[in-house]
Amino acid sequence: MSQRNTGVPLQVTDPAACATNLLAEACTVRQVLDHVGGKWSVSILLAAIAGPVRFSHLERMVEGISRRMLTLTLRNLERDGLLIRTVYPTVPPKVEYTATEMARELHDTLTGLIGWAERHRADIAAARTTYDQRPADPAA
Numbered sequence: 635m636s637q638r639n640t641g642v643p644l645q646v647t648d649p650a651a652c653a654t655n656l657l658a659e660a661c662t663v664r665q666v667l668d669h670v671g672g673k674w675s676v677s678i679l680l681a682a683i684a685g686p687v688r689f690s691h692l693e694r695m696v697e698g699i700s701r702r703m704l705t706l707t708l709r710n711l712e713r714d715g716l717l718i719r720t721v722y723p724t725v726p727p728k729v730e731y732t733a734t735e736m737a738r739e740l741h742d743t744l745t746g747l748i749g750w751a752e753r754h755r756a757d758i759a760a761a762r763t764t765y766d767q768r769p770a771d772p773a774a
Contacts, residue, residue, distance in 0.1 A: 669710045670740070672707060674696055676748075678707055679717075679733065679737055679741070681695050682737065683738060686731065688729065688731075689731070692731070711737075716737040717737065718731070
């Protein structure tokens with residue numbers, strides 16, 4: 635992490651601090667954005683929005699995700715009300731994940747964000763190169 639990003643206040647990032655201060659609403663929003671903006675969440679949500687999806691299918695679709703990370707991400711998305719987990723009483727148990735209406739509403743925003751990122755990919759790469767080539771600021 636660069637020296638420029640070290641000024642994040644503890645009460646915004648620490649869940650215990652969120653529960654005990656007046657910023658509880660802001661903390662909830664931040665936590666949900668952290669879950670939705672996580673490395674794997676967008677891919678999982680897009681798959682679930684297309685229709686009910688099984689764990690094993692997600693495991694194959696989301697390239698590079700471990701079983702543990704898939705499980706944790708699914709739990710967080712379910713906890714935030716974005717996915718519904720349905721267990722069918724079969725042997726072995728069949729589990730499906732379905733996007734909620736709230737997640738379907740989020741789909742338009744995610745699609746817009748993906749489009750924006752694709753349109754500005756070259757601009758972002760150029761800005762990063764320019765930034766990385768700057769001389770270090772001795773005052774920082």
